[in-house]
Amino acid sequence: AWDRLQDDLRSIDGQQYGAYKRLLGKYQHTSPTFTLSVDHVQGDAYASPSRVRAVIPWQETGLPDEYLQSDIRRIALCDFVTRVCASMIRAKHLDQNVSGGGGWSGPKGGALNINSPGQEILPRTSAMIDGNDTIELRFTVSLPAAGRTVLGQQAYQILGVNLVELIKKSLLYPNLDQEQLQLHVQTAENQQSLRHQLAKHNLTAFIANGSVLPRASGASETPMDSATVVPFKSPEDLKVKLLRADGTKQSGMGVPRGVTLLTGGGFHGKSTLLEAIQLGVYNHVPGDGRELVVTDPTAVKIRAEDGRGVTSVDISPFISDLPGGKDTRHFTTDDASGSTSMAANIQEALETGCKTLLIDEDSSATNLLVRDQRMQSLIRNEPITPLVAKARALYNDHGVSTIIVIGGLGDWLSVADLVIGLDSYFPRLLTTEAKSVVAKYPSNVQEAPDYGSLPNRSLQVDLRGLRAPYATRKHFIVLKPEAKSAVDDPSEAEAGIDLSSLDQIVEIGQARTIAKLLQGIAQRTANGAVPVVSLMKSEADAIGIEHCLPTTLEHGDLVGVRRTEVVAALSRVRGLHVS
Ligand code: ADP
Ligand code: MG
Structure with missing residues (x-):
């Protein structure tokens, strides 16, 4: 007692x-x-x-x-x-x-x-x-x-x-507080309901009218003060009505599947919109402002990430014939460039079931996005086929949509199904204008007839010596090397997985969960054979956030994370093997 x-x-x-x-x-x-x-x-x-x-x-x-x-x-x-x-x-x-x-x-x-x-x-x-x-x-x-x-x-x-x-x-x-509890649960159910309707309406994302997208500051995730914010308002041409959990209608902007450009002048709200979309894979709390913004749950934000390690990724849809005859069907490096890292990030996302790529020109390698006519004539032995030439084929062959923020790369206008322009934070449909611009100033985008195959690796995960990985912050997991090698070697001691390019990790608890899952793999390693982890899983697995939380007694600080982010972390461990 x-x-x-x-x-x-x-x-x-x-x-x-x-x-x-x-x-x-x-x-x-x-x-x-x-x-x-x-x-x-x-x-x-x-x-x-x-x-x-x-x-x-x-x-x-x-x-x-x-x-x-x-x-x-x-x-x-x-x-x-x-x-x-x-x-x-x-x-x-x-x-x-x-x-x-x-x-x-x-x-x-x-x-x-x-x-x-x-x-x-x-x-x-x-x-x-x-x-x-x-x-x-x-x-x-x-x-x-x-x-x-x-x-x-x-x-x-x-x-x-x-x-x-x-x-x-x-x-x-x-x-x-029953009312607050009910609101919290209803808000989550509404988001789930809206998200479930995306596929039926052939949409990749939905942004409810009245949503508050910008945050209080670059360092805060709380909504911008209502006095200064411009609430989201869909252009008439893109307006759709979806049902909330209780059957009432919610209107907002539907982003159809396909290739969508978000464009507009600098500081007009493009990145803010994309950021809201990338976090629309999660449900938000009441009052967040983005609690009726929902996205295809498999959507992955892609960045360039030079310096990352890559193990045996097929980046040949984008890059072939590297100098020195390096094999791009099984591309491995300890130090990827901007373009090779971005190509690897795309291919790895597709490998875990991603059906929507989210890209911001600001955080991309330009040479992976486009190659204009002048560069095409000057550089004949360029190994890169840019995404602009592949985005259509990616959609046609594999049903993968692209939503991309473009401010300065006009070649993208020729491949877009839809162009949304942001004007002082108000979205406008610009597809028709864009088409006439393309007619007036033709560009020479040579679209690839097909995308190529999606990668499907089985990683042999040798994490021997990995004792107790732990997250030091939202975007970093320390991999402790074996004690003997750690002596007086700060670089080794600090060795870890950098997750800072994974924009869809929102809490340190998610990094803890990833570390915990890696430790699980390491323990299996310790018992003898090196485990093989097959990465290509069904779409349902990529979504199954509620089913991958280790519930071990030791931890009250773990938070659900998508399979995609777990695999992304695993893929960044240096020295993996592929079976
Ligand atoms: P862009 O990517 O087009 O350059 P950003 O999305 O970075 O623009 O937005 C520029 C600034 O405008 C940011 O400080 C952002 O917080 C603010 N902002 C974005 N959307 C809105 C909005 N709807 N109402 C008020 N301010 C906004
Ligand atoms: Mg921007």
Whole structure:
């Protein structure tokens, strides 16, 4: 019973810090009924924090069972509960700094924490529903210390009092803000509903009228202040109506499948629109401004990424006959150029089931996008066939659409099915004007008759020596080399996977999930044979974000990520083999 928690803490008060280990195990709370499971106790006050779970019977929450009826509802509910906990903790921390006391956090440690979400509604190990029976919340706690000794009373304040309060307020029916919860779940369901209708309407993306696309600043993901923002408004010619989850109609701009150009003057909102589209693979929280912007869930943002490692990727649709006879059907390098990296990024995306490429001229290798007439005449032995010559064939042969932001490369006008111009943030259909421009100033784009085949690698993933990869930030995973080689070799110690070209990774928790999955592969490696990972999977697998979250007990800070991003990270490990 709960008294036992108090007794245990009292009995170890003032003892060496290690006495906290006594807490390992389960404590039962009544009214409300839940089990506190202490899964890991830190070795000292400065070690990474202890991990606890509160496991609550679903019945005890008093929440309607309809929230259990679909994956999306469960995910949205858990995401919501995590947010409520995180913001209560944040408020308490602030409060604490002002008023002192209370044991939420302090100079002697004692912080209770839960992984804090960003703007996307995602599957998270911070809160999980098991079957229809229980919901569990996972916290970290820095158990408080005075020097090297246990502060039993403070620890009880955290685990015995504050945690209980948190559970009551974040999860139990009368306290929980039902309206907010319902809005959160509905918002996620609406996005899912809209996204599911894209294929039927032959669309790759949909941007609802009234959406707020720009962010508060380059360093913030919250929406721009409503006083300055121009809300999104579809041109009449592209207006479509899709159904929200409750059957009501939502109008907005539909981007048809095919080759679409987003163009317009500098600073008129092109990249902002593309960025909203690239994150439309995820569901956004109410109030984000992009919560009715949805995109083909397999869409991948492509960038040039010079310096990346590439292992045996067939980049021959774009590049052949490299100097020195380097094989571009199995292109391998430790240091790709702008164009070869971009070609590899495209081919790898296609390999995992991508049906929509998203590209911004600003972050591309120009020579992979176009080669104008003058360069065609001057350079005869150019090994590159640019995307402008392949985009149509890619769509015809493989059904892969391209949405590309183009400001300065007019050759693209000749291959576009649709040209959308942005004028002071307002989109306009410019296809007809573009066609007459092409007639007036013909260019000499030589379109390739076919795209070539999609790659289909099986990577032999030899991660021997990979002990415990971990994410240091959203876009970096450290791969720890074996201890002996790490000695005095900072470059080795820092060796890792750079994910900064993966614009669709939105939280460090996703990088943690990737690291965890890599570790799983490494452990299989350690047991003997080198595992072979086949990369080409069905489209459903590329989408299945809700099914790839490792739920291991150790981690309450993992966040769902697409298979595409997992494979993208794997592909960037240097020294892979291909079987
Ligand atoms: P481009 O790619 O066309 O050069 P950006 O998308 O980078 O333009 O946008 C330029 C600036 O305009 C950014 O600071 C962005 O936040 C702002 N902006 C974009 N869309 C809107 C909008 N709808 N309302 C107000 N400001 C916007
Ligand atoms: Mg731009």
